[in-house]
Amino acid sequence: xxxxxxxxxxxxxxxxxxxxxxxxxxxxxxxxxxxxxxxxxxxxxxxxxxxxxxxxxxxxxxxxxxxxxxxxxxxxxxxxxxxxxxxxxxxxxxxxxxxxxxxxxxxxxxxxxxxxxxxxxxxxxxxxxxxxxxxxxxxxxxxxxxxxxxxxxxxxxxxxxxxxxxxxxxxxxxxxxxxxxxxxxxxxxxxxxxxxxxxxxxxxxxxxxxxxxxxxxxxxxxxxxxxxxxxxxxxxxxxxxxxxxxxxxxxxxxxxxxxxxxxxxxxxxxxxxxxxxxxxxxxxxxxxxxxxxxxxxxxxxxxxxxxxxxxxxxxxxxxxxxxxxxxxxxxxxxxxxxxxxxxxxxxxxxxxxxxxxxxxxxxxxxxxxxxxxxxxxxxxxxxxxxxxxxxxxxxxxxxxxxxxxxxxxxxxxxxxxxxxxxxxxxxxxxxxxxxxxxxxxxxxxxxxxxxxxxxxxxxxx
Ligand code: PMP
Numbered sequence: 001x002x003x004x005x006x007x008x009x010x011x012x013x014x015x016x017x018x019x020x021x022x023x024x025x026x027x028x029x030x031x032x033x034x035x036x037x038x039x040x041x042x043x044x045x046x047x048x049x050x051x052x053x054x055x056x057x058x059x060x061x062x063x064x065x066x067x068x069x070x071x072x073x074x075x076x077x078x079x080x081x082x083x084x085x086x087x088x089x090x091x092x093x094x095x096x097x098x099x100x101x102x103x104x105x106x107x108x109x110x111x112x113x114x115x116x117x118x119x120x121x122x123x124x125x126x127x128x129x130x131x132x133x134x135x136x137x138x139x140x141x142x143x144x145x146x147x148x149x150x151x152x153x154x155x156x157x158x159x160x161x162x163x164x165x166x167x168x169x170x171x172x173x174x175x176x177x178x179x180x181x182x183x184x185x186x187x188x189x190x191x192x193x194x195x196x197x198x199x200x201x202x203x204x205x206x207x208x209x210x211x212x213x214x215x216x217x218x219x220x221x222x223x224x225x226x227x228x229x230x231x232x233x234x235x236x237x238x239x240x241x242x243x244x245x246x247x248x249x250x251x252x253x254x255x256x257x258x259x260x261x262x263x264x265x266x267x268x269x270x271x272x273x274x275x276x277x278x279x280x281x282x283x284x285x286x287x288x289x290x291x292x293x294x295x296x297x298x299x300x301x302x303x304x305x306x307x308x309x310x311x312x313x314x315x316x317x318x319x320x321x322x323x324x325x326x327x328x329x330x331x332x333x334x335x336x337x338x339x340x341x342x343x344x345x346x347x348x349x350x351x352x353x354x355x356x357x358x359x360x361x362x363x364x365x366x367x368x369x370x371x372x373x374x375x376x377x378x379x380x381x382x383x384x385x386x387x388x389x390x391x392x393x394x395x396x397x398x399x400x401x402x403x404x405x406x407x408x409x410x411x412x413x414x415x416x417x418x419x420x421x422x423x424x425x426x427x428x429x430x431x432x433x434x435x436x437x438x439x440x441x442x443x444x445x446x447x448x449x450x451x452x453x454x455x456x457x458x459x460x461x
Contacts (some may be wrong), residue, residue, distance in 0.1 A: 247296025
């Protein structure tokens with residue numbers, strides 16, 4: 001039987017990735033096999049095209065190793081912690097090993113706790129229920145790292161024109177009144193810009209506060225090390241690290257999480273229940289009531305293992321080479337790229353832009369309909385930031401990951417140049433959707449009578 005946590009070796013990484021990284025060159029082909037390799041999508045004008053997925057920041061495709069791992073676990077899948085069966089014991093061991101593996105992947109300290117959550121949003125809401133004091137946060141955040149604090153009446157610091165001035169403003173706020181926590185994004189989901197975590201941790205600690213990092217966009221691209229940076233909490237999502245099976249994690253200091261009310265009340269979170277009351281378990285069990293998402297947790301751990309097995313620096317080199325091409329291409333087609341700070345030194349490969357005279361929704365619809373290119377448009381659940389950047393009507397976001405390749409960027413830039421020079425070849429409605437849209441949805445999407453009915457979200461993202 002293959003152990004669900006069998007170690008992946010660099011042998012699982014394509015040889016050209018190792019070879020080119022060994023030669024000091026950034027490989028521009030996918031760095032690790034994905035479950036969606038060579039997927040095609042239909043085009044409005046007929047025929048099919050290779051799916052160019054430039055929307056990793058929203059949700060990344062599954063790693064093949066993750067899909068394979070779950071396939072090998074499924075025959076013995078069983079409930080964890082409370083079963084006496086062999087399968088239950090195997091799954092319990094795997095689930096707890098996954099916890100350990102995720103903690104190791106992010107450099108957790110020995111006394112940190114790792115709690116499996118549904119995603120980053122869930123992890124940050126859990127943290128918000130546990131902080132024993134004020135929280136300081138910025139207005140550039142994704143709503144997941146903004147609304148939980150706004151709901152508590154915490155203290156918002158507007159970002160300043162430069163990163164240096166923003167750090168100074170954060171420090172001034174912490175110095176003016178004690179706070180328990182400073183929380184920041186590790187990388188902006190709009191611009192990819194990365195604030196300096198070690199510096200922020202030092203600022204927070206200088207004023208008696210802790211630092212929480214929204215790692216949703218950082219963890220897929222950079223090794224985050226809690227011990228090395230001094231960050232106290234990290235939240236991230238499995239689906240953004242190539243493990244889209246409904247689990248995420250909150251890792252960090254144990255004391256607040258042991259003292260907080262159980263995040264969900266129910267089985268598994270308790271030591272003893274009587275008719276009169278409950279003695280709650282410590283974290284992590286305290287905050288994992290109900291049957292946990294075992295497969296999701298194993299998926300996250302497997303993805304962490306694959307990423308950890310990549311040659312040192314290979315992922316950053318791969319993505320920054322592609323980001324360089326993307327920046328140059330977008331400049332060449334006259335796109336206005338959004339940036340928060342001119343002095344942010346590090347960026348992960350998520351780039352948002354607008355093109356004069358072209359609504360973002362139209363650009364995104366055109367790229368998908370006529371070229372099979374998937375991007376995101378809208379306000380990216382960061383309404384205050386989009387407002388600050390003068391993009392209340394939204395922007396287009398292109399994001400890359402370890403499956404991206406040079407051809408993806410080339411296809412995007414070619415399609416944008418064509419749009420600029422010749423306009424679209426199809427017709428689009430007032431809602432910017434292709435009209436008509438003859439692309440059938442796959443049978444599993446339950447398209448009524450095989451037509452391209454689209455389910456719309458009630459909320460503009
Ligand atoms: N923070 C950031 C920076 C994000 O980009 C996202 C997802 N777009 C989230 C938090 C929320 O992640 P999730 O939807 O997985 O909870």
